Amino acid sequence: MSLQYKYLMYYCTLLLLIFSPACQCKKDAVVSPGEIPPPPVPPANDYLVTAIFVNGIPKDSLIYNKKNQVTERWEFHSYYRLWLSHTVYRYNSNGYVKEAEYYNEVAYNVKGRTQKDSLVWAPGLLTIYTTFYRLQDGAVSGSDVSKLALNNNNQVITAGTRDTIIYTIVKGKFLSYIGYEFTGNDIRELMDMTYVAIENSVPVTNIQHFKMDYDEGRLNPLYPAVAGNPLLLRALAGDVYPLPRNELYPYLCSKHYVTQVQKITESGPPVSSVAVYTKDETSRYASTQTLGNHGITISYHYRKAD
Numbered sequence: 001m002s003l004q005y006k007y008l009m010y011y012c013t014l015l016l017l018i019f020s021p022a023c024q025c026k027k028d029a030v031v032s033p034g035e036i037p038p039p040p041v042p043p044a045n046d047y048l049v050t051a052i053f054v055n056g057i058p059k060d061s062l063i064y065n066k067k068n069q070v071t072e073r074w075e076f077h078s079y080y081r082l083w084l085s086h087t088v089y090r091y092n093s094n095g096y097v098k099e100a101e102y103y104n105e106v107a108y109n110v111k112g113r114t115q116k117d118s119l120v121w122a123p124g125l126l127t128i129y130t131t132f133y134r135l136q137d138g139a140v141s142g143s144d145v146s147k148l149a150l151n152n153n154n155q156v157i158t159a160g161t162r163d164t165i166i167y168t169i170v171k172g173k174f175l176s177y178i179g180y181e182f183t184g185n186d187i188r189e190l191m192d193m194t195y196v197a198i199e200n201s202v203p204v205t206n207i208q209h210f211k212m213d214y215d216e217g218r219l220n221p222l223y224p225a226v227a228g229n230p231l232l233l234r235a236l237a238g239d240v241y242p243l244p245r246n247e248l249y250p251y252l253c254s255k256h257y258v259t260q261v262q263k264i265t266e267s268g269p270p271v272s273s274v275a276v277y278t279k280d281e282t283s284r285y286a287s288t289q290t291l292g293n294h295g296i297t298i299s300y301h302y303r304k305a306d
Helices: 003-018 223-227 230-237
Strands: 047-054 057-064 070-077 082-091 097-106 110-122 125-133 140-150 156-167 172-183 186-198 204-219 256-265 268-279 286-291 296-304
Touching: 070 230, 082 230, 097 230, 156 230, 223 230, 256 286
Parallel strands: none
Antiparallel strands: 047 057, 047 296, 057 070, 070 082, 082 097, 097 110, 110 125, 125 140, 140 156, 156 172, 172 186, 186 204, 204 256, 256 268, 268 286, 286 296
16 A cells, blocks of 8 residues: 555545544443453563564564553654654553653654543543643643443454444545454454545545464463553554554454464455564563564564563
């Protein structure tokens, strides 16, 4: 998919989102029983993932607190070859993320906070109240409210809406969502679907559909870091709804190591890869994870947990 195509998708989506209701989640609502149980924590004397590389290029750098929760995620910008963006996470007493602050650096060494998310957890629903800030002077520039549908295990199952919306102001139809399907604590399928049809224009469709199998005897050390932090899960997986997405990595965020990945798009036949691993002799976790037919090799760095 070309860069021009991706940004056409984005701007069509953004235009229609302006006229969409704040939340379309009737199909996605799930009622969770009782109180939210705490997420898992890494076992004592375990190892934590501190950096992720894709094909030798840095992707994420993770910083942990004394409870082994990720408190900062740094994102590498390959064009500038610099770590220009980072997110700071804070957690509630149950161990679930309650707040995220986003910091960016742009040209002329201008850096600062650009966004703050405050999260409210409820059965079947995660509500995110967002405040935007001007990078130049830190003044508030806007606000927004978004919602993520959760399943009974407090896992994100939908961002966006699975309902087709019909508009009369901007005449057209719009469908956009990312859906996660879990088996236990493993993401078995991810559907990234966007369809935009504006009157007198060619309809635009983008589909990325992943199907995955796992080795239930091999634990993924990233899983405890994302189990109570769906914002981090979506960032590591490459899901930054509704922005253009280059590549998705949903298998990074499951409880177990993936064994096979199939990717289906609207532009060609399905592509499947068997995951091949090399082992880090210190941590005993994966040093590299290769999906040959997808042209992806993921490398990991570790440190011992506190």
